[in-house]
Amino acid sequence: MGKKSAKKSKKSKKQGATAKAAPEQAIGDALRVTPGFRLAELDPAATPGFSGKKKDAAKAMDAVREEIEDLQERLFAGGRDDSGPSILLVVQGMDTAGKGGIMRHVVGSVDPQGVQLHAFKAPTEEEQRHPFLWRIERELPEPGYIGVFDRSHYEDVLIVRVHDLVPPETWGGRYDEINDFEKAANDREIHLIKVMLHISADEQKARLQERLDRPDKYWKFNPGDIDERHFWDDYQEAYQAVLDKTSTDENPWYVVPADRKWYARLAVQQLLLDQLRALDLGWPDADFDVAEQQKRLAAT
Amino acid sequence: MGKKSAKKSKKSKKQGATAKAAPEQAIGDALRVTPGFRLAELDPAATPGFSGKKKDAAKAMDAVREEIEDLQERLFAGGRDDSGPSILLVVQGMDTAGKGGIMRHVVGSVDPQGVQLHAFKAPTEEEQRHPFLWRIERELPEPGYIGVFDRSHYEDVLIVRVHDLVPPETWGGRYDEINDFEKAANDREIHLIKVMLHISADEQKARLQERLDRPDKYWKFNPGDIDERHFWDDYQEAYQAVLDKTSTDENPWYVVPADRKWYARLAVQQLLLDQLRALDLGWPDADFDVAEQQKRLAAT
Numbered sequence: 001m002g003k004k005s006a007k008k009s010k011k012s013k014k015q016g017a018t019a020k021a022a023p024e025q026a027i028g029d030a031l032r033v034t035p036g037f038r039l040a041e042l043d044p045a046a047t048p049g050f051s052g053k054k055k056d057a058a059k060a061m062d063a064v065r066e067e068i069e070d071l072q073e074r075l076f077a078g079g080r081d082d083s084g085p086s087i088l089l090v091v092q093g094m095d096t097a098g099k100g101g102i103m104r105h106v107v108g109s110v111d112p113q114g115v116q117l118h119a120f121k122a123p124t125e126e127e128q129r130h131p132f133l134w135r136i137e138r139e140l141p142e143p144g145y146i147g148v149f150d151r152s153h154y155e156d157v158l159i160v161r162v163h164d165l166v167p168p169e170t171w172g173g174r175y176d177e178i179n180d181f182e183k184a185a186n187d188r189e190i191h192l193i194k195v196m197l198h199i200s201a202d203e204q205k206a207r208l209q210e211r212l213d214r215p216d217k218y219w220k221f222n223p224g225d226i227d228e229r230h231f232w233d234d235y236q237e238a239y240q241a242v243l244d245k246t247s248t249d250e251n252p253w254y255v256v257p258a259d260r261k262w263y264a265r266l267a268v269q270q271l272l273l274d275q276l277r278a279l280d281l282g283w284p285d286a287d288f289d290v291a292e293q294q295k296r297l298a299a300t
Numbered sequence: 301m302g303k304k305s306a307k308k309s310k311k312s313k314k315q316g317a318t319a320k321a322a323p324e325q326a327i328g329d330a331l332r333v334t335p336g337f338r339l340a341e342l343d344p345a346a347t348p349g350f351s352g353k354k355k356d357a358a359k360a361m362d363a364v365r366e367e368i369e370d371l372q373e374r375l376f377a378g379g380r381d382d383s384g385p386s387i388l389l390v391v392q393g394m395d396t397a398g399k400g401g402i403m404r405h406v407v408g409s410v411d412p413q414g415v416q417l418h419a420f421k422a423p424t425e426e427e428q429r430h431p432f433l434w435r436i437e438r439e440l441p442e443p444g445y446i447g448v449f450d451r452s453h454y455e456d457v458l459i460v461r462v463h464d465l466v467p468p469e470t471w472g473g474r475y476d477e478i479n480d481f482e483k484a485a486n487d488r489e490i491h492l493i494k495v496m497l498h499i500s501a502d503e504q505k506a507r508l509q510e511r512l513d514r515p516d517k518y519w520k521f522n523p524g525d526i527d528e529r530h531f532w533d534d535y536q537e538a539y540q541a542v543l544d545k546t547s548t549d550e551n552p553w554y555v556v557p558a559d560r561k562w563y564a565r566l567a568v569q570q571l572l573l574d575q576l577r578a579l580d581l582g583w584p585d586a587d588f589d590v591a592e593q594q595k596r597l598a599a600t
Contacts, residue, residue, distance in 0.1 A: 077519040104411045111404045113419070113450075117412050150413075205600065212594050218586040219377040223593055229600045286518040293523055294512050300505065300529045 026050075027270045031254040033247040039240045044200040045259040050266065057266040064273055065109060071273075072146065074281035076114040079144015085189040085279050086141040089272060090149045092158070093197030094235060095225045096207035098258050098265075099150050102197070106269045107148050116141050119150040132156040132174065133181050140190060146272075147190075153178055154242055161241075162234045175245035182251045191279070192251045193271050196239060197258035201232050326350075327570045331554040333547040339540045344500040345559040350566065357566040364573055365409060371573075372446065374581035376414040379444015385489040385579050386441040389572060390449045392458070393497030394535060395525045396507035398558050398565075399450050402497070406569045407448050416441050419450035432456040432474065433481050440490060446572075447490075453478055454542055461541075462534045475545035482551045491579070492551045493571050496539060497558035501532050 030048035052060065078084040089107070091099050107115060118139040127135045133153055141147025157178070161171050182192055199207075211221040228235075247253040254271055258264040330348035352360065378384040389407070391399050407415060418439045427435045433453055441447025457478070461471050482492055499507075511521040528535075547553040554571055558564040 073516075080519055100413065103413045108408075108410075108412050110408075112408050112412055112415060112417050113400065113403045115412060119413070205597065208597055209594075212590055212597065215586075216373075216583050218590070219380055219584045221586070221588070221593070223588050223596070226593065226596050226600060283516050284519045286515075286521070288521070288523050290512055290518070293521070293526065294509075296523070296526050297505065297508055297512065300526060 025270070025274060027267050028254065028274045031256055031267060031271075033243050033253040033255055037243055037247070037255070039198065039236060039243060039255065042198060042255060042257060044198050044203065044257045046257045047260065047263045048257065050263065054260070054262045057262045061266055061269055064269070068110065068269070068273055068276065071276035071279075071281055072110050072114050074283060075146070075276065075279065076111075076144045077284050078281060079142065080284065082143055083189075084143045085191060086143050086145050086147060087272070087275055087279075088141055088147040088149065088185070088190050088192045089268075090152045090154070090192060090194045091197065091268075092152060092154050092195065092239075093258065094199060094204060094232075095228060096204050096211075097197035097199045098261050099197060101261055102195075102265060102268050103148065103150060105265050106272065107146075109269075110146060114145055115148060116145045117148040117150070120152055120155065133177065136181070140185060140188075143189065153181070154246075157242060158235065158238045161238045162231050175241075178246055179248055179251075182246075182248075186250055191275055193275050194247075194251060194253045195268055195271065196243070196253060196255045197264055198255050199258045201229070203259045204229070325570070325574060327567050328554065328574045331556055331567060331571075333543050333553040333555055337543060337547070337555070339498065339536060339543060339555065342498060342555060342557060344498050344503065344557045346557045347560065347563045348557065350563065354560070354562045357562045361409075361566055361569055364569070368410065368569070368573055368576065371576035371579075371581055372410050372414050374583060375446070375576065375579065376411075376444045377584050378581060379442065380584065382443055383489075384443045385491060386443050386445050386447060387572070387575055388441055388447040388449065388485070388490050388492045389568075390452045390454070390492060390494045391497065391568075392452060392454050392495065392539075393558065394499060394504060394532075395528060396504050396511075397497035397499045398561050399497060401561055402495075402565060402568050403448070403450060405565045406572065407446075409569075410446060414445055415448060416445045417448040417450065420452055420455065433477065436481070440485060440488075443489065453481070454546075457542060458535065458538045461538045462531050475541075478546055479548055479551075482546075482548075486550055491575055493575050494547075494551060494553045495568055495571065496543070496553060496555045497564055498555050499558045501529070503559045504529070 027049035079086065091102055093099055107117060123135065136153045157171050157174050160166055208225060211217040243253050256264050256267045327349035391402055393399055407417060436453040457471050457474050460466055508525060511517040543553050556564050556567045
C-alpha cells in the first residue's frame with residue numbers, strides 16, 4: 001500500500017479547488033439513515049436538504065458535471081494497476097420508483113468506460129444453487145470503477161421475505177451476512193453508496209397508469225406489478241427492517257424521497273459526488289522517466 | 301418470427317417522422333469501404349460527407365441525440381423477450397486514435413442500461429488456450445442491446461500479424477474465419493458497424509507528446525506506445541489487408557478520418573444513427589389486455 005498512499009498524497013491544484021463542500025452536501029446529511037429512522041414518517045414528495053425547484057435542480061446537476069467527470073477519471077486512473085478504491089452504488093426501490101431514470105440520467109452522465117452496471121433479475125437456476133451472495137460477489141466493481149447495482153442482494157431480504165421464498169430462519173440470518181459481506185468489501189476499498197428510492201403508493205399507481213395509457217410504455221408494464229401492490233405494507237415493513245439492521249456506520253443507507261423524479265436524480269448525483277470527493281483522489285505518478293520518454297518520442 | 305414481424309410492422313407516427321434521411325447520412329456513404337479502397341490515399345484530417353466546422357458538428361450531434369435516445373429505447377424494448385435485433389459497434393484504431401473519446405462522447409450519450417461495452421486487452425492465459433474467437437463470442441450483444449467493442453477480434457490479424465505472434469498460416473486463415481463468424485452473428489440479428497479510426501503518424505506523435513507534458517495524462521502513457529511507432533507502416537499494411545479481406549457487402553468497414561476528434565465523433569454517431577434507422581423499429585405490442593389491467597389497477 002506504500003505506493004498507493006504516495007499516489008494519494010499528490011494532489012494537483014485543481015483537486016484542491018474542486019474539493020470545497022457545496023451547499024448541496026446538505027442533501028447527504030439529510031438523507032442518511034440513523035437509528036430511530038422511520039420510513040413511514042418520511043414524505044416521499046419532500047426534498048430534504050434542497051430548497052430549490054425543478055429547474056434549480058437541473059442547474060445544480062449541470063454545475064457539478066465537470067467535477068464528477070474529473071474525479072471519476074482520477075478514480076479510474078488510480079485503478080490502472082489493479083489496486084485502489086472503487087465505488088459501488090446500490091439502488092433499491094419499489095417498482096416504478098425511478099431506478100431506470102437514475103441509471104439513465106445520473107449513471108449515464110459518467111464515462112461508460114469507468115462504469116460497471118448490473119441489473120439483478122430473479123436468480124437463474126445456477127444462481128439458486130449457490131448462496132445468495134455468490135452472484136453479488138461476482139459483480140463487485142474492480143479497482144477504479146464505479147459499480148452500479150440496479151437491485152441487489154437486498155432483494156434476498158425484501159421480495160424473498162415478503163413472499164416467503166425461503167424459510168424465515170434463512171432470511172433472518174441474512175442481515176448479518178450482508179453486513180459482514182459489505183465490511184469485507186470495504187476492506188477491498190469498495191465504498192458503498194446504498195440508496196433506497198422512496199415513493200408513495202399513489203405515485204406508483206399514477207406511474208403504472210401511465211404505462212397502461214401510452215403504447216410506447218406498454219413494454220415496461222407487467223401485470224405482476226399490480227399483484228405486488230397488494231403487498232405494499234409488507235414491502236414497507238421489509239424495507240424498514242433493512243434500514244434498521246443494515247444501515248451501519250460504515251455502510252449507511254440513504255433514503256431518497258422519489259415522488260419528484262428531479263429531486264431523486266439530484267440527490268443520487270450528490271451522493272455520488274460526496275463519495276468521490278471523500279476519496280481525495282490525486283493523479284497517479286508516472287511509472288516511467290518522463291524526460292527519457294520525451295526524448296525517445298522526439299526521435300520517432 | 302411471426303410475432304416479431306408483427307411487432308415491426310406497427311410503427312407509431314413518431315417513428316415515421318424521425319425516419320427521414322438527414323443530410324448527414326452522406327457521411328456513411330462517404331466512409332464505407334468498397335473494393336479498391338486505399339487507406340494510404342485517405343487524408344486523416346479530411347471530413348468526408350460533412351462541410352461544416354467543429355461547432356457545426358457539435359450542433360449536428362445535439363440535433364439527433366433525442367432521436368437516438370428514442371430509437372435505442374425501441375431497440376431495447378424489442379429485446380425484452382430475448383429475441384430481436386442488436387447492434388455491435390466495433391472500434392479499431394492505432395494508439396491515441398481516439399477510441400476513448402468515442403466511448404465517452406458517442407457511446408456515453410446512450411442510456412447505459414442498453415449498452416454492453418467491452419474493452420479487449422491482450423488475451424489472458426485462459427483466453428489463449430481457446431480459439432481466438434472464443435472470447436469474442438462471449439461478448440456478443442444480447443437482443444436489444446448496443447454492444448461496443450473497444451478493440452476486437454481484428455487485433456488477431458493486426459498486432460498478431462505485425463509481431464508474428466502466431467505463424468502466418470494461422471493468421472492468414474483468420475480473415476475467412478472472421479467473415480464467417482460475422483455472418484453467423486448476422487443470422488442472430490446482430491448488426492455490425494465496423495469502424496477504423498484513421499490518424500496520421502504526426503497526429504499520434506502530438507497526442508503522445510501531450511500525455512508526456514501533462515501529469516493528468518501520464519497514466520494513459522505506456523513506453524511501449526513509442527516502440528509501436530516503429531511498426532507504423534506494418535500496421536497500415538495490416539489494416540489495408542483487413543479492409544481488403546473483411547469489408548464485405550454484409551459487414552462493411554467504415555474508415556473514419558480521426559485527426560479531427562470532433563469529426564470522428566460526429567461520424568461514428570451518424571453511423572450508429574443510420575443503423576438504428578435502418579432497423580425500422582416499432583414499439584412492442586402489449587402482451588396483456590390493456591383495458592383489463594387498467595380496471596385491475598383502478599381497484600388497488
